[in-house]
Amino acid sequence: MLAAGMSERMGVPKMLLKYKGKSLVRNVIQASLSSELDGAVVVINSEIDGLLQEAMVPGVSKVFLNSCPGDGLSSSVKAGLCVLPAEAEAVIFLLGDQPLITEDEINRLIDEYAKGEYPYIYQSMYHGEIGHPVLFPRKMFSHLLNVRGDKGGRAVMKQYPRSVKYVEMDKEYPFDIDTMKDYKNLLRKEVS
Template sequence: MRKASVAIVILAAGKASRMGEGGKHKLLAKFDGVPLVRRSALTALGADAASVIVVTGHRRSEIEAALDGLDLTFIDNPDYASGMASSLIVGFSSGDADSAEGILVMLADMPGVSTTHLDALISAFRNAGGKAVVRAVSQGKPGNPVILPRSLTQAVLRLRGDVGARAIIATSGLPVLDVDVGDAALLDVDTPDEVLAAGGAMN
């Protein structure tokens, strides 16, 4: 049986407003010597997905430079300041996402997420025949990443503001499969202190 194809959309457009003054960008913070956004992209490229799309916006040229040489599709979101919904819409509207049966939405600021975690989510999605929402959880608490079946694209395109996929999942009418990936599902880094606590170094 053919396996349902999955495209990964990495959201890397946000403004990181909680990083404070001084112009530091959390996605360029180094983890094991690698900028966080590149680490996230390498994690995604290692997974069993058809393509990896990176949505850029804030400080786009620096983000693209940090991802130089990787086999990614970049999509710029000129409307990134309006919130996460606009980046989801841009990602879902791309040709790569449109041809996949599932779109795995990954936040670029989650250093704990591994390729093994992504493959566990993709595997659960395929086992459900591509007809279920799959989300990473930690001890039952919903987190990220999530996989949305392509049937939810129209609902994504209607999102507005700084909202993610959670509202859609609640009203989708589709089965929701939870995959426990431990603390990684909830660990994102929004402040310099959180970057340091997670093992990162600010440039």
């Protein structure tokens, strides 16, 4: 899980904002722990007070402190890949600012991957809109490690478009919480 952003548009450490009684990042961690994933690695911004405590919960395999979050998304992607167990066949990237992601979306990607069919990258789709989570098999790790700056897996998917299979999730897009307006929209969903 990638949770090392700078929260520049939000103006406050968004990963710690509350939704359904838990921080945004804790909601996503809970979804991953409730899924069929074999483990959970969380990459966090080392400069955000309290984030380490939010990420260190029973069931999380590793928490990596990204001391260079200003280097962009690629620094978190690489950090997460480097601390995966050697036997990991694949990785699913989740975003810590998407608390509407559930174990259902994660499990659907795992089920598609388990079929063992080509293509190799499985990307979530929500009524035609692409998003997270995204599953990359080990075969693509070297390509992810070559990404630079504020780019993540999207750069690899652009490079290998025929290796991407879109997996329809049959639900509304689980938007990112990037601004205070996004957060207020999320809170409205909580009470509706």
